[in-house]
Amino acid sequence: MTAPYRVGIVGCGAISRNHLEAFAAIPEATVVAVCDVDPDRARETAARWGIPQALGSVEELLAAGVDIVSVCTPHPTHEAVVLAAAAAGVHVLCEKPIAIDLASAERMVAACDAAGVRLGVLFQRRFWPAAQRLRAAVGDGTLGRPILGHASVLLHREPEYYGATPWRGTWATDGGGVLMTQAIHYIDLLQWLMGDVTEIHGHIATFRHDIEVEDTAAAVLRFASGAMATLSASTAATPSLGVGIRITGETGATAELTEFPEGTDGRVTLFARGGTIETEPAHPAGTDPNVDLSTINGQLIPHHTAQIRDFVDALGANGDEGREPAVTGRDATAALRILLAVYESSRTGRPVDLTREGALS
Incomplete structure (x- = not known):
């Protein structure tokens, strides 16, 4: 593809800042929508970052025509988001841990494999x-x-x-x-x-x-x-x-x-x-x-950016078939195991x- 990948961020909590900063530094991708179970938080995030759409559900975000979903929600909610994205044919980049139980992680990997979409997990x-x-x-x-x-x-x-x-x-x-x-x-x-x-x-x-x-x-x-x-x-x-x-x-x-x-x-x-x-x-x-969590997350932004850049590069461009990202869903499942x-x-x-x-x- 020649146009930037369209990105949706699911979850507007603390770690979403790292994803927003990373995608802002990558010309090949642009964040077009965010969603959160708290609509006010989604609207505040969209306004702060100049993002066109603030939505209240994963379904709405997927319907907005995104190519990549970044999952920044609490651990047990990852599976539902990843399975919905895979069903929609959307690539997924998920915060760690991939899941909190092995069966869930394996379902996520299998769903992305079956859909032919990439699944990456953040181990920056x-x-x-x-x-x-x-x-x-x-x-x-x-x-x-x-x-x-x-x-x-x-x-x-x-x-x-x-x-x-x-x-x-x-x-x-x-x-x-x-x-x-x-x-x-x-x-x-x-x-x-x-x-x-x-x-x-x-x-x-x-x-x-x-x-x-x-x-x-x-x-x-x-x-x-x-x-x-x-x-x-x-x-x-x-x-x-x-x-x-x-x-x-x-x-x-x-x-x-x-x-x-x-x-x-x-x-x-x-x-x-x-x-x-x-x-x-x-x-x-x-x-x-002793460092507070906000400072820890902020200092990790360059490494989030490096991994997210790798993920975007792995998707390929201009007809390339792409490759596996540096950290796959299987890698993350092994760490969870x-x-x-x-x-x-x-x-x-x-x-x-x-x-x-x-x-x-």
């Missing part, structure tokens, strides 16, 4: 230059095949984070706690860097926040390659220590990237190979460790074998 941290560097170090033999990994997600959330947004902190409307909402990004990075996960043994607990779901989790992961990794995650840290992803490869080399404060670009803070160790401070002095296995293992007290059919059914 893959687009950090530091993450790309680690990926390249695996592929070019500097690290070689990963044998050991670790993800440490030690974040701070005030009680108001859960209390101010009614759908947060419950199994029914949030689907989980720190694993589902925060650590899923780094679970995705681990599988992207280390490959398919085959077995998980984990535990969850709630230590600090007055919520139904977990604020703390720990797990051991085994991969199809034979590699192993550990995962620790919490929103109960005061102050936040941010995130660290560390990979050791079969060459003996180790690399670590750090996201601190939360929402800033990941940085390679350790690279050890041969007889050398290159380091920089993971927690620079004088840095405010891992964290759901942590929940299942914590519930049963036993490891979960993800190679066994029906392991999470």
